[in-house]
Amino acid sequence: MVNARLQKILLSENLLPIEQAGFQPGRSTEEQLAFLSNSIYEAFSLRHHVLAVFFDLQKAFDTLWKASITQQLVQWNIKGRMLIFIEQFLTGRSCSVCLGSTISTYRHLNNGVPQGSVLSPALFNIGFSTICQIIPPPLKAVIFADDLTVFLSCRQSQKGEQKLQQVVNKLAEWTTSRGLQFSASKSTTMHFCRSRLCTRNLSITLHGSILPTPPTVKYLGLHFDPTLSFKKHISEIKKSCYTRLNLLRKLAHTTYGADTISLLRIYRALIRSKCDYGVPIYSSATRTDLNSLNVIHNSALHIASGVFPTTPCLNLYFICNELPPDLRRQLIFLRFMVRTLNSDRTLFHPSALNRHRTYYQKRFTPRMETALELLRLDSSALSDPDAARLLQQATEAEWTNRWKSQPPMLQLLSIFPIPQPFLLTSGSRKNNTVLHRILTRHSRLTHSYIFS
Numbered sequence: 001m002v003n004a005r006l007q008k009i010l011l012s013e014n015l016l017p018i019e020q021a022g023f024q025p026g027r028s029t030e031e032q033l034a035f036l037s038n039s040i041y042e043a044f045s046l047r048h049h050v051l052a053v054f055f056d057l058q059k060a061f062d063t064l065w066k067a068s069i070t071q072q073l074v075q076w077n078i079k080g081r082m083l084i085f086i087e088q089f090l091t092g093r094s095c096s097v098c099l100g101s102t103i104s105t106y107r108h109l110n111n112g113v114p115q116g117s118v119l120s121p122a123l124f125n126i127g128f129s130t131i132c133q134i135i136p137p138p139l140k141a142v143i144f145a146d147d148l149t150v151f152l153s154c155r156q157s158q159k160g161e162q163k164l165q166q167v168v169n170k171l172a173e174w175t176t177s178r179g180l181q182f183s184a185s186k187s188t189t190m191h192f193c194r195s196r197l198c199t200r201n202l203s204i205t206l207h208g209s210i211l212p213t214p215p216t217v218k219y220l221g222l223h224f225d226p227t228l229s230f231k232k233h234i235s236e237i238k239k240s241c242y243t244r245l246n247l248l249r250k251l252a253h254t255t256y257g258a259d260t261i262s263l264l265r266i267y268r269a270l271i272r273s274k275c276d277y278g279v280p281i282y283s284s285a286t287r288t289d290l291n292s293l294n295v296i297h298n299s300a301l302h303i304a305s306g307v308f309p310t311t312p313c314l315n316l317y318f319i320c321n322e323l324p325p326d327l328r329r330q331l332i333f334l335r336f337m338v339r340t341l342n343s344d345r346t347l348f349h350p351s352a353l354n355r356h357r358t359y360y361q362k363r364f365t366p367r368m369e370t371a372l373e374l375l376r377l378d379s380s381a382l383s384d385p386d387a388a389r390l391l392q393q394a395t396e397a398e399w400t401n402r403w404k405s406q407p408p409m410l411q412l413l414s415i416f417p418i419p420q421p422f423l424l425t426s427g428s429r430k431n432n433t434v435l436h437r438i439l440t441r442h443s444r445l446t447h448s449y450i451f452s
C-alpha cells in the first residue's frame with residue numbers, strides 16, 4: 001500500500017529522472033537499449049565518435065546510505081506519515097546467518113535498502129535519482145536500476161575523452177558521498193565508430209586505474225561491439241540455443257518421445273524467447289547474420305514436428321503454426337515501436353534525419369518504414385488504438401500470401417480438409433510424425449520404414 005502511494009506520487013509529479021527506467025510501469029530494458037543504439041547510429045551518420053562508459057556499482061542495494069533517501073524525500077516535500085514510515089522502515093534492521101542448526105550473532109545493518117522488499121526498488125530509485133543532475137549535456141545517460149551508462153557523441157575523440165573524464169570524476173565523487181562505489185575492474189569503456197583510421201583506444205581512469213576496453217560489452221543482456229554490427233550478440237544467441245536444441249533432440253524420437261505440442265512449447269519457452277529478446281535493437285544487423293538465426297528455428301521445428309530436414313521451410317512453419325522468423329522479427333519490432341511511440345514517458349524518440357546520410361537505413365525510423373511497407377500498412381496504423389490487432393492481422397495476411405504463392409509441388413498434400421491451426425491436438429509422437437511426413441509428401445515410396 002505504501003509502495004503504491006509512493007509510486008503514485010513519484011509518477012504524478014515526475015520526480016524521478018526520465019533516464020531511469022528500472023522498476024517503472026510501462027518501461028523496459030529494450031527501450032533503454034534502443035535509445036543507446038539509435039543515438040550511436042545517429043552519431044555514425046554524422047561521422048562522429050561515440051565514447052561510452054558502462055559503470056558497474058558494487059552491492060548498490062546494500063550500501064546506499066539511508067540519509068540520502070530521506071533527505072531526497074524532504075527535498076521533494078514528501079513529509080508526514082509517509083516519511084516517518086520510510087525512516088522507521090529503514091532503521092533498526094539486523095541480520096544473522098543460519099548454517100545447519102547454528103545461528104550466528106545478529107549484526108546491525110546501518111545502510112542499504114532491504115533485499116526482497118517491495119518498497120526497496122522505489123527507495124533505491126529515490127536515493128539514486130540525483131545522479132543525472134551531474135551529467136551535463138551533450139553527455140547522455142541511460143539507467144536501468146543500478147546499471148548506469150554515460151555516453152557522448154563528439155567530432156574529435158580527444159576532446160570528448162576529456163569531457164567524459166571530468167564527468168566520470170564527478171560521478172565517482174557523487175557515488176562516494178552516497179555510500180556507493182563503482183567497481184573499476186568491472187566498469188568498461190567503449191569507443192563506437194565506423195572509421196578505420198581511429199585507434200579506438202580510450203584511457204578513462206576511475207579511482208586511479210584505467211578502465212578496460214574489451215572488444216564487446218554486455219549491457220542489459222545485449223552484446224555491443226564498436227561498429228554496432230551485433231555479430232557477437234547473434235553468435236552468443238546461437239551458442240546458447242544449440243545447447244537447448246540438444247535438449248529437444250533428447251526429448252524427441254520418431255516413434256516415441258514427447259508429442260509435437262509439448263515439444264513446441266519447450267521450443268517457444270527456451271529457444272524462441274531467447275531469440276526474441278532485443279530483436280528491436282539487434283535486427284539492424286546484416287541480413288546474413290539474421291538469417292543465420294533462422295537455422296536454429298528451423299532445426300527446432302524439424303525436431304518438434306518430426307519431418308525430414310529436406311522439408312521446405314514454409315511447410316514447416318505451417319505445420320507448427322509458427323510465423324516465418326523474419327516476419328516475426330518485423331512484428332516484434334513494430335510492436336515495440338507502437339509501445340514507445342504511444343508512451344508519454346520515454347527517453348527514446350526516433351527522429352527522421354536526412355535520408356542522404358550514410359547508415360540512414362540502420363536507424364529506427366527507416367527500419368520502421370521498411371517494416372510497414374512489407375506489411376502493406378501506413379504509419380497511421382501505429383497510432384491506432386487497436387494497433388496490436390492491426391499488426392497481427394497484417395502479418396498473418398503477409399504470411400498467407402507467401403504460403404499461397406508457393407509452387408503446387410511444394411505445397412502440403414491435401415489428404416483431408418486441414419483445419420487452421422491444424423496441429424493434432426492429441427495422439428502419440430509416432431502418429432504426429434507420420435501425419436506430418438505424409439503431408440510434406442514424404443511417402444511410403446521413399447520413406448517406407450517409418451510406416452512399418
Ligand SMILES: [Zn+2]
Pocket residue numbers: 048049050157191192193194195198199200
Ligand atoms: Zn572513433
